[in-house]
Amino acid sequence: MTITREAFAKVNLYLHVCGRRDNGYHELDSLIVFAQTGDILSFEEAEDITLEVSGPMAPFLDGEPADNLVLKAAHGLRALSGLEKGARITLDKRLPVAAGIGGGSGDGAAALKGLCELWQIFPDPMGLEELALSLGADVPICMKAHANHVAGIGEKITPLPPLPDCWMVLVNPMVAVSTPAVFKARTAEFSPAAPMGGEYGFEGFIEALKERQNDLMAPAMEIAPEIKPVLEAISAQPACRLSRMSGSGATCFGLFEHEEAAKEALDQLKSIQPSWWVSLGKII
Numbered sequence: 001m002t003i004t005r006e007a008f009a010k011v012n013l014y015l016h017v018c019g020r021r022d023n024g025y026h027e028l029d030s031l032i033v034f035a036q037t038g039d040i041l042s043f044e045e046a047e048d049i050t051l052e053v054s055g056p057m058a059p060f061l062d063g064e065p066a067d068n069l070v071l072k073a074a075h076g077l078r079a080l081s082g083l084e085k086g087a088r089i090t091l092d093k094r095l096p097v098a099a100g101i102g103g104g105s106g107d108g109a110a111a112l113k114g115l116c117e118l119w120q121i122f123p124d125p126m127g128l129e130e131l132a133l134s135l136g137a138d139v140p141i142c143m144k145a146h147a148n149h150v151a152g153i154g155e156k157i158t159p160l161p162p163l164p165d166c167w168m169v170l171v172n173p174m175v176a177v178s179t180p181a182v183f184k185a186r187t188a189e190f191s192p193a194a195p196m197g198g199e200y201g202f203e204g205f206i207e208a209l210k211e212r213q214n215d216l217m218a219p220a221m222e223i224a225p226e227i228k229p230v231l232e233a234i235s236a237q238p239a240c241r242l243s244r245m246s247g248s249g250a251t252c253f254g255l256f257e258h259e260e261a262a263k264e265a266l267d268q269l270k271s272i273q274p275s276w277w278v279s280l281g282k283i284i
């Protein structure tokens with residue numbers, strides 16, 4: 001049996017930094033959605049746990065293979081289940097690395113879910129949530145893989161009323177940005193966001209997002225000046241209704257009401273700078 005899972009791009013439509021804990025992690029207030037474009041993972045039964053990585057972004061994965069969140073997730077899940085299971089895992093790495101769109105976290109979450117299915121194990125939900133959070137602050141929301149409000153360091157997840165249909169174009173200048181470095185460079189006051197409640201139409205949704213911001217955008221732009229021309233190019237697209245950076249960057253997004261307009265923007269943005277990574281997905 002082979003199980004296939006897609007790990008979609010995680011996007012912070014807004015991200016307010018509200019405080020800092022003693023362990024250095026920051027309290028956040030964020031609306032997180034997923035754009036339907038991402039990495040693809042497959043899982044097959046095997047003696048040992050192994051990982052093969054391929055795809056356009058594979059060459060950018062530095063560090064030891066054992067540090068990959070997919071392997072950490074697999075070993076963590078095996079320990080949690082207490083079973084001697086193995087799996088041959090493949091990862092088609094399509095999302096840019098260290099890019100503010102939860103590539104590694106999404107892969108880790110997809111591994112937890114894919115391996116539960118492959119191994120036919122049903123861990124206690126609390127234990128699984130703890131394991132997810134121990135892998136990284138964004139892994140719990142990536143387990144949900146659809147729009148939610150996120151607080152705490154990433155563990156307080158609240159479902160939202162359905163969002164309006166919305167298309168997203170993502171652009172990354174192919175510059176890796178270190179999340180700890182961006183948090184460290186942030187000097188502004190902590191800024192809790194007003195809660196975003198109710199069900200929105202497209203226009204109301206955009207207006208509500210415009211009242212909020214990404215507090216990590218200014219420090220990320222200091223570290224990576226390449227972000228500015230990306231944002232300018234996205235906001236210059238005629239049908240783009242909001243442009244902003246996701247997470248700690250450098251990926252930025254544009255929101256569009258209609259798929260056709262988003263596709264036109266995708267083509268335009270690809271032609272402006274062929275070295276940029278550009279992708280498109282409906283938000284969920």
Ligand code: C5P
Nearest residue numbers: 024025026136137138153154179180183
């Ligand atoms: O949990 P994760 O390994 O993804 O976090 C990477 C780094 O990002 C942390 O070491 C921390 O510096 C920063 N971070 C933070 N507050 C959060 C999430 C991440 O300060 N809520």
